[in-house]
Amino acid sequence: MAGRRICAGYYRRYDGRVVYVVSLATDADTGEETVIWTAYPFSDVPRYYTSSKKSFCAFVEVNGERKAKYKRLTNMRVSAEAIERLEDEGFRGPVRKNQTQQMDEEYDSRTYQQAATYHAYAKDLCENYTFDWNKYRLCVKAKRYAAITRSDFAKLKEDLRFLDNALKTVLSEYRDYFRERFVEGLSIRKYAEAHQLNRGSVDYLQKKFFSALACLLKERDEAEGRCRLRKPAQN
Known part of the structure; x- marks a missing residue:
């Protein structure tokens, strides 16, 4: 899973917790990629965390079942307020694609x-x-x-x-x-x-x-x- 593409947006952790991935950063010395994320719902005073991409893309075993540590929530919309806050703090908001998602393609997250x-x-x-x-x-x-x-x-x-x-x-x-x-x-x-x-x-x-x-x-x-x-x- 080392080559997995990580995009800005919401992800659900294996334990049910939802996080928002802000961006990726690269260690200047080792070249290792790091995922920058924050907890959701967003707090009034934002706190940001980092995880190595290797750890973020790993699998875990839960009750004998193998699950992705983080799974992307493609149907969860990022609000304009959240985008504005990210931009105010120096992060780029998510890039919108000109395509219409069909709500009934998968269950809403x-x-x-x-x-x-x-x-x-x-x-x-x-x-x-x-x-x-x-x-x-x-x-x-x-x-x-x-x-x-x-x-x-x-x-x-x-x-x-x-x-x-x-x-x-x-x-x-x-x-x-x-x-x-x-x-x-x-x-x-x-x-x-x-x-x-x-x-x-x-x-x-x-x-x-x-x-x-x-x-x-x-x-x-x-x-x-x-x-x-x-x-x-x-x-």
Whole structure:
């Protein structure tokens, strides 16, 4: 596997953890290639790690089964905000190819209602809103579960309806912000420029919005007597 090509993008580790590969670097003395990556979901204060390409491409044995240590998630979209952050920190964002991926070629790599906290749950819903709505429309139009399981489709539909209803009611003050940022795809920097705000003000607005949505998600679970977060045993 030494000749395996490693591209920027999301990868799932054998234990289920998702990471984002930023780039490759070459040791000036040994010529050994190193993979630069960061954990996903992205933290507010980014931390970057390195692994040798040999280690990254290795295989491991799990419960008697041989698995790739890291497997690329080709269906997981990189948000405009993530690309902007990488560029601000001196990394090049992923190169987009002019080709349309068919959602039903393979099962979607996204997981639903598996966040570790309600804040992460809220952030995940917003950042994947457009992708999720396209997935929902595709399934409804095709009248089948395209690139998604039946149980995940039910979770997807439930979350989309909850978020849309919240934006029409208790979170209506954030509706325009949400539309511009997560539907039209404006980055924090471009949103700030469009509204003549500094970036810190937009960051603060986003934190307030995510916190308000997280509270609603928690209140929904408490009212229904269930938890839609990742179970402790799955951490």
